[in-house]
Amino acid sequence: MNLRQPFSPSPSQAKPKAGASSYAEADGRPDDSTFDLAGWRQDFPILNRQVHGSPLIYLDSAATSQKPLAVVDRLQQYYLQTNANVHRGAHTLSEEATFAYEVARDRVQAFLNARQREEIIFVRGTTEAINLVAQSYARPRIKPGDEILLTAMEHHSNIVPWQILCQQTGAQLRVVPINDAGEIEWQAFTALLTPHCRLLAVTQVSNALGTVNPVAEMITLAHDAGVVVLVDGAQAIPHLQVDVQALDADFYAFSGHKVYGPTGIGVLYGKRALLEEMDPYQGGGDMISRVSFEKTDYNVLPYRFEAGTPHIAGAIGLATALDYIAGIGLNRIALHERALLDYGTQALAMIEGLRLIGTAQNKVGILSFVMAEAHAHDIGTILDQQGIAIRAGHHCAMPLMERFGVAATARASLALYNSRTDIDALVAGLHEVQRLFH
Ligand code: PMP
Numbered sequence: 001m002n003l004r005q006p007f008s009p010s011p012s013q014a015k016p017k018a019g020a021s022s023y024a025e026a027d028g029r030p031d032d033s034t035f036d037l038a039g040w041r042q043d044f045p046i047l048n049r050q051v052h053g054s055p056l057i058y059l060d061s062a063a064t065s066q067k068p069l070a071v072v073d074r075l076q077q078y079y080l081q082t083n084a085n086v087h088r089g090a091h092t093l094s095e096e097a098t099f100a101y102e103v104a105r106d107r108v109q110a111f112l113n114a115r116q117r118e119e120i121i122f123v124r125g126t127t128e129a130i131n132l133v134a135q136s137y138a139r140p141r142i143k144p145g146d147e148i149l150l151t152a153m154e155h156h157s158n159i160v161p162w163q164i165l166c167q168q169t170g171a172q173l174r175v176v177p178i179n180d181a182g183e184i185e186w187q188a189f190t191a192l193l194t195p196h197c198r199l200l201a202v203t204q205v206s207n208a209l210g211t212v213n214p215v216a217e218m219i220t221l222a223h224d225a226g227v228v229v230l231v232d233g234a235q236a237i238p239h240l241q242v243d244v245q246a247l248d249a250d251f252y253a254f255s256g257h258k259v260y261g262p263t264g265i266g267v268l269y270g271k272r273a274l275l276e277e278m279d280p281y282q283g284g285g286d287m288i289s290r291v292s293f294e295k296t297d298y299n300v301l302p303y304r305f306e307a308g309t310p311h312i313a314g315a316i317g318l319a320t321a322l323d324y325i326a327g328i329g330l331n332r333i334a335l336h337e338r339a340l341l342d343y344g345t346q347a348l349a350m351i352e353g354l355r356l357i358g359t360a361q362n363k364v365g366i367l368s369f370v371m372a373e374a375h376a377h378d379i380g381t382i383l384d385q386q387g388i389a390i391r392a393g394h395h396c397a398m399p400l401m402e403r404f405g406v407a408a409t410a411r412a413s414l415a416l417y418n419s420r421t422d423i424d425a426l427v428a429g430l431h432e433v434q435r436l437f438h
Contacts, residue, residue, distance in 0.1 A: 086310065125256070153400050203232040209366065210360070250274055
């Protein structure tokens, strides 16, 4: 098979209408020409580079997304024109840096539709946000015999902090099982909302399966049972419109680098009433109002949870990234990615010996799979030789891999800049894997 030949489904799969010349035309779904994909791609100059002599095909955005020029320019402008510490100096640069940092907080507040800016805490990422909730919210409140409820598809970031908490408090972890498609087993979930259950920590979107969990419904049931809910939004935020008030999430965590922003910056949203009752997780500068050797009074929200010099440029860059995707429109991004996911799912289904892991009804653009011939790491290495970047491994979700009886999967993950050409390249690359392993 020619490398990078366009995928065209067989007539029995595509069932085109009479006269339709392509699959996209046949089913009326968007294809690469529906939106200004070429324009979007130009916003990401890294996509023009070559890897091992081939054009880069970047299919690893669930690990980290590429950054648009708008974000890179904003970071450069900040460092070249403004750089100073925040909340400290009486001088102009410090005032400007503080202003930009606090405007970034307002931007995140608006993006999540949080009620108040005090509910937005800047942290390093999802991992730090979850640890903060485990230590500041849960640790003083959880008693021996209490239960923390997770799902079988959580990332290690949403498992290990709760295991540490259980060791510290004598609480126990409970896990909601999932079905073979990678969806929550609803009856088991409701049965686990017992009077012992104190907190539910659930991912909105699985990084290894792409499953979109019905978190709004889960939160409603959890609240009816008196259970506080933390939502891990790391994989949801680049793909779905998130409204923390509509969800009624108690805590919501995400990372900037998965949503076209810088690494090292993320957000914890928490309901004000809960945050007000919490003591800090870390001590240091900026989180205090008064310190003596006898006693420290903590600062007001949100600064109480932002000890030390924050990632100022990161927060500003994150706000720019959120502006960038809001400018395109999350609905358009979702439509484009959904069409691409369907295209990719059908294309991969035609490869003999390939098994898709994660076939939920409600999914975002993640294609996780194993192949009969080759180990996931071999697939990753062979594709890399062709300039195609995917992730191979356990995706920081070892219990999930065990659930599906695999040690690792190969994962192609989609972002707004991906095209059908990228999927065609992936399919051609996988045929090359088969050829090499036959
Ligand atoms: N949760 C999920 C679902 C993730 O995909 C990730 C990142 N792979 C994390 C949490 C952790 O994010 P970070 O490493 O940015 O803290």
